[in-house]
Amino acid sequence: MTSTGAIVTAVREEGSSVAAAGNHIDWLIDNAETYSRLLESLRSARRSVRIAQLAFDADCAAYAGGSLAGSPSDDVAIAELLIDLARNRGAEIKILLNATWILNTARQLRKFFAERGVPEEQIEVRGLSRFPHFMHAKLVLIDEREAFLLGSPFVNSYWDDGAHIPFDARRPSRELGGRPLHDVSAHLRGAAVRDLESLFASVWDAAAPAQSAISRATRAANASASGARQTGVRVVADAPDGILPSRPDGTMQMLGELLAVIARARSFIYIEQQYLTSRIIVAALVDALYRNAALEIIIVLNQNPDLTAYRGWQNAQLREHTLLSHPRVGVFSLWSTGAHPEHAGVTRINQLFIHSKVIVVDDEWAAVGSSNLDGVSLGDYGADFASALGRSVFRGVRNVEVNLVIDAGTGMQSDSLLTDPIVTLRERLWREHLGWPRDSLTVRAHEGWLATWRDVARANARRLGSPARIDTTGAMVGRLLPYSPRAYPREQLADAGITLDPARLALCYNPGWFGVFASPHWIRNIF
CATH class of the missing domain: 3.30.870.10 (Endonuclease Chain A)
Structure with missing residues (x-):
């Protein structure tokens, strides 16, 4: 999965915004900044939302304030926002999660949406079960026009902002012992989004009960057009054998x-x-x-x-x-x-x-x-x-x-x-x-x-x-x-x-x- 695009100008600002010929990149440091930008983009979604995650807890919240203020509410719970998009915008939402026997939040998330009365046709949750291989990539794709390359799973223990205070009651101790957390994500527009959409489609197909031969062939044809390593901006993906149709088995x-x-x-x-x-x-x-x-x-x-x-x-x-x-x-x-x-x-x-x-x-x-x-x-x-x-x-x-x-x-x-x-x-x-x-x-x-x-x-x-x-x-x-x-x-x-x-x-x-x-x-x- 490679794409190239020459960057023509860069805006050296606090927001780390980079304008590019074919790509626009924003660096997002720590998850409070990431979630703020992600929620803004999700609220503007009109047609589709694609999510790939290691884990997605239904109560995962993007907090309204910083380390010393703010509390979770329906309008900042990511799962609740997706329900609103499906019901009121008619957006097609697909969520792809790791679903191996030692890490599977797909079951609980399906149950949550079902209990909220959301049909699978509106929000489809699919699990990739390839133990001992894991679905570790973390992506959000919106309307085929922008993408978030995320650092963290949608789990509350990973929330933090740049203050990194030593203890925050809103950060549960269950995964990381309550430690503050540093992470980096990227917000993308342009040519890289197309490569990420193709990657998502390939893994989504691989997670289906029965893969579509036509779909797999189409993905392979699209992916084969990618160029060799060269200067520019590129998406680099790896997967277990058989998931990326253009990739020879064993590729690293x-x-x-x-x-x-x-x-x-x-x-x-x-x-x-x-x-x-x-x-x-x-x-x-x-x-x-x-x-x-x-x-x-x-x-x-x-x-x-x-x-x-x-x-x-x-x-x-x-x-x-x-x-x-x-x-x-x-x-x-x-x-x-x-x-x-x-x-x-x-x-x-x-x-x-x-x-x-x-x-x-x-x-x-x-x-x-x-x-x-x-x-x-x-x-x-x-x-x-x-x-x-x-x-x-x-x-x-x-x-x-x-x-x-x-x-x-x-x-x-x-x-x-x-x-x-x-x-x-x-x-x-x-x-x-x-x-x-x-x-x-x-x-x-x-x-x-x-x-x-x-x-x-x-x-x-x-x-x-x-x-x-x-x-x-x-x-x-x-x-x-x-x-x-x-x-x-x-x-x-x-x-x-x-x-x-x-x-x-x-x-x-x-x-x-x-x-x-x-x-x-x-x-x-x-x-």
Whole structure:
């Protein structure tokens, strides 16, 4: 699924809006911003709404206010808005969800719509049941004219805004332990929407009880017109064998994109990811460091991922390749602080869960989408396993994934009109994480970007680790602390020289042994 379109101009604004010949892209940082734009577009829908999701809870709400205000109501519950569109606009609504035996919200959502008296002809919910493969792509397509490439499932635990306050009662603890969440989505218009519509149609057909041979042939003919990898804007999709009719079995398109861009990296690679367990990707990063003595790699990761084995796998990769101590690699975590509402002078601190899947290389290439840097997103879950048994049992297990790639080319041959949206994305993310103004993040310093990141992380550790009472209005600049492979959040803080003290610094997410080593939060997701 590839399309190309040359960007002719970019509007470098706070809203991250990019006008393009054939494409228009808005970067949406964190889900309050995403939901606000999504609801605005849904309310203007006239003909059709197509949704692809990992999970969709009927009570998922887009809150009317920010972290300290607003409450869910019918007009901001996504499912309720869809009912209104079906009844009052006659919009054709199709919802495609993962429906494997360990994660299936399709049944409950069908039941919800049925209880509200909505016939299936108005809102059809279809489940993709291909266990052990998952439907992991997250899309909303409206009237065949605009698309949202979403970061998060429609589940309330994933709601947050840019304030990322350490605790919010509207953010349930069942999936992520109540941690604030950072994510990135994209709002698209133009040529990329056609590719996403075609992708949705292919997976929708694959989820049908009996696939239409004519439909599959049509999808294959349409998809075969896509071009090879080149500069421009393109949709990159992967799926289990047999779902994308134009794709040969075993194709790993996003993995190929990543290996190619890592190999060409000259200045810096920025990785902001939920997981980093892919042995193939880590090996490629190490090779790039050896080939180019000027290359810096900046990585932002979760210290306590939400899947059972991933913390150990991730740390094993970081240790095996000495990435935590490499002079040209910086690995960081994100944290949130705020005044305790009940205890004066006490600051609360919490891990900020990273759910985004973002990679930026040399300000010339960027990817945003659903693919994690793990085997199951990149084409082969078995590749993450150290044992021959694991590699054999899980060989070829892969998710349905979709990503947006912007490729400006390299060096003197790069297209400056394509680099603008890439720089805009990086600057918005770094301003949030570093707490620095945009002007400080436009031109790379002589000593590189990594020194700035390390300085900010160390300064935050000093502020929080000082025995003096913490100024709750400025406990941290940005969100950065150094990454620690230790198991428990309190130990991770201790590695940075930060001691918890109920009289000055209180930890919100403080799991015990079972929470760390069994990661039970994801168990709710599988029933």
